[in-house]
Amino acid sequence: MEYETPLFFRVMQYASQADRDVIDMVSGNPDWEPPEALREGLREYADLESAAFQYPPSAGLRELREEIAARRGVDVDQVVVTNGAGEANYLAMARALERGRGDEVILTDPVYPYYPGKTTMLGGTQRFVPTDDAGQIDPDAVREAASEQTGAIVVNTPNNPTGAVYPEETMRELVAIAEKYDAVLVSDEVYDHYDLSGKFASALAVDSDNRIVTNAFSKSLSITGFRVGYAVFPPELVEAAKSRHMLVNVAGSRPAQYAVLQALQETDPAYYEANRELLGERVDTFTDALEDTGAEYTRPDGAFYVMARFEGYPGTLENVFRLIDEAGVAGMPGEAFGDSRTEWLRFALVTPRVAEAADRLAEYFG
Numbered sequence: 001m002e003y004e005t006p007l008f009f010r011v012m013q014y015a016s017q018a019d020r021d022v023i024d025m026v027s028g029n030p031d032w033e034p035p036e037a038l039r040e041g042l043r044e045y046a047d048l049e050s051a052a053f054q055y056p057p058s059a060g061l062r063e064l065r066e067e068i069a070a071r072r073g074v075d076v077d078q079v080v081v082t083n084g085a086g087e088a089n090y091l092a093m094a095r096a097l098e099r100g101r102g103d104e105v106i107l108t109d110p111v112y113p114y115y116p117g118k119t120t121m122l123g124g125t126q127r128f129v130p131t132d133d134a135g136q137i138d139p140d141a142v143r144e145a146a147s148e149q150t151g152a153i154v155v156n157t158p159n160n161p162t163g164a165v166y167p168e169e170t171m172r173e174l175v176a177i178a179e180k181y182d183a184v185l186v187s188d189e190v191y192d193h194y195d196l197s198g199k200f201a202s203a204l205a206v207d208s209d210n211r212i213v214t215n216a217f218s219k220s221l222s223i224t225g226f227r228v229g230y231a232v233f234p235p236e237l238v239e240a241a242k243s244r245h246m247l248v249n250v251a252g253s254r255p256a257q258y259a260v261l262q263a264l265q266e267t268d269p270a271y272y273e274a275n276r277e278l279l280g281e282r283v284d285t286f287t288d289a290l291e292d293t294g295a296e297y298t299r300p301d302g303a304f305y306v307m308a309r310f311e312g313y314p315g316t317l318e319n320v321f322r323l324i325d326e327a328g329v330a331g332m333p334g335e336a337f338g339d340s341r342t343e344w345l346r347f348a349l350v351t352p353r354v355a356e357a358a359d360r361l362a363e364y365f366g
């Protein structure tokens with residue numbers, strides 16, 4: 001897969017220019033409210049002294065890093081606050097590749113397209129390991145693909161686009177494979193608060209100098225526009241990552257970090273539970289409708305996405321545009337996620353119009 005502007009933007013642009021009403025199931029922007037404490041934090045910030053409007057520490061506000069470290073059970077020095085999980089993944093992959101152990105990056109197929117894009121951008125080579133139909137990854141297949149050439153193994157759980165949640169044993173084995181070749185397992189856990197299965201296992205559970213965990217508040221606090229994420233590095237990899245972060249960004253956004261800290265400190269677990277419940281209801285609504293159309297589909301164990309395969313309607317960009325024009329539903333082409341899902345379309349369930357979209361699809365394909 002090439003290093004180019006992600007397809008996502010082209011689909012969004014096409015949908016916004018359509019001359020009919022289109023339900024957006026393209027983006028991963030949650031449509032539910034951020035916690036009230038986050039809004040309060042922002043309001044409060046506007047009245048702080050002018051010093052608060054200047055650079056924060058490059059690695060992130062100390063109190064926010066402490067809060068993250070306490071929640072994740074790691075040392076505060078291992079935490080770098082980033083511009084979303086996007087930058088966290090970039091720092092992690094760059095760190096893995098610049099160690100000079102190997103330039104190959106093992107990725108899953110299907111894959112979140114930014115990983116192959118980043119791999120190429122960083123001068124690495126992509127190597128894909130197919131998942132099974134449910135999106136699960138077989139550690140033996142990863143073991144077979146791994147070699148002295150392996151610089152990184154990048155995975156995402158709960159997964160975009162398959163909805164798979166990897167069991168603890170998989171995470172453990174992936175870390176062991178990374179250790180064997182002195183490569184780095186990068187585990188992107190940005191959907192950890194949307195585990196619908198109760199089986200989510202963070203790679204942090206496996207202590208190792210060969211794994212980096214990335215995450216963000218973009219999805220968990222419904223603030224993809226704030227750009228606050230983080231990576232947890234092993235002690236010997238963290239300093240160079242902090243330098244790269246500083247050279248690229250100087251620092252992250254101070255008001256955004258302040259508001260996130262306030263939200264973390266004051267938000268009740270019920271907030272996250274309610275959002276999970278809402279998502280679970282939408283999964284039911286959408287997959288029930290797909291069942292009625294006779295489509296094949298994935299039932300996600302986590303994250304925001306359902307993949308569907310309609311007979312005679314492959315997941316090409318052209319068909320996505322056609323679906324926008326003829327059915328008024330915008331999804332993502334499966335081909336954007338790799339060779340294994342070219343027959344599929346991906347729909348994001350972060351719109352209040354899930355039931356209406358399901359009706360439109362049922363009518364169009366029914």
Ligand SMILES: Cc1ncc(COP(=O)(O)O)c(C=O)c1O
Nearest residue numbers: 028084085086112156160216218
């Ligand atoms: C798997 C995955 N990782 C990272 C990101 C980007 O997260 P952020 O907005 O925090 O940069 C996304 C966004 O959709 C994602 O799906």
